[in-house]
Amino acid sequence: MTDAPDRRRAILEGAARVIARRGVRGLRVADLAAEAGVSTALVYYHFKDRRGILRHALAFIGDRADRYTAAAEEGPAVRPADPRELLERTFLLEFQDLPEVRENSTAWGELRAHTVFDPELREELAAAGAAWAAEVAELLGAVRPAAPAGAVAAAAERLTALLEGLSVRWLSGLLPLRHARELMREAVRVEVDRLGPDPDATRRDV
Amino acid sequence: MTDAPDRRRAILEGAARVIARRGVRGLRVADLAAEAGVSTALVYYHFKDRRGILRHALAFIGDRADRYTAAAEEGPAVRPADPRELLERTFLLEFQDLPEVRENSTAWGELRAHTVFDPELREELAAAGAAWAAEVAELLGAVRPAAPAGAVAAAAERLTALLEGLSVRWLSGLLPLRHARELMREAVRVEVDRLGPDPDATRRDV
């Protein structure tokens, strides 16, 4: 009836929701099937086994996260492309009380946590992490063009690692959203300042 | 034969090893029993149920972490109590390739990740986290006595959250130990500098 790619997609969307709700290790094939409105047998028809479901679901979630990050970077189009604003906004995107953001953050957190015990997922995570760090490094480079590449790369790694730490605290209810956002914003300022003086400062106050 | 406290301890040590290897959610009572060299029935004789085992195991691991943190803060006794050194050393303690450190870090990472889906553990984690943040804030205060308390508290929160993010990357093999240590060390410097000038600087170079 329904064609295969659509069904696969529906199953993966169901998997994303279940993972966000119960975690990677709390995912039961029966739950996922119910969530997608299909039988467990159909899940096994489309995917080899539980592990395969997980692999595809995590890849699917990764793609989705890329997409909403890219979309928000274009922004409300009103704003001039101030690189510092852009940098800050990129990080704050991860701290929003929207179902899609929560789902993605939760699922990524699970993926990272799970990789500690399942090295098979390492490569996939490493690729995604490197792309994300490179993107941040590029934004940082735009804000402080004179900074040495090594320092920029290190700052990008610290900021992305901090984001992950804060994200877990927020999602587990240990840190209010507002506070998480403030800490993240301030960290961006600290790291940017560390990379040298604002090259555009003359316009304003020198 | 063996007296009860020893057996309990042996079981908890086994639990710590199994948690480090398979995670909190990957812990099977049978595995833990095998690891400790006892039967599953004996585990249930000493602990009410799986949940109870977990609670005690995490408390046990927490105590151990306290102990090695405290011990290392006293240091090799050779060194004068330079507060900045002390601060740096406290953070770097978490990044060592020793079984006990790996075990503790892994277990705590699991606990944090698990709390996202199981709010019941939240209070225990919140208490431990607050104590740890307060300790760091105190060390920061010693390094920069003139800094405002709010800024010190925020810096402590960022540094501890960063530690957690870097720890997960290290444990999952995404970040070499050496690199994690460098990033952490530099972050401490960045945050300390942000809190103001060194009050002892006159002795050296002014």
Place this chain on the structure above:
DNA sequence: GTCTATAAAGCGATAGAC
């Protein structure tokens, strides 16, 4: 492609002997 039904295995927890 999709379902119902069920086999097979995994796992928490307890009974009862010693």
Place this chain on the structure above:
DNA sequence: GTCTATCGCTTTATAGAC
């Protein structure tokens, strides 16, 4: 205190009809 044996529920995975 400690063991062996096992119960009973949950969960993965497959068989076979449509």
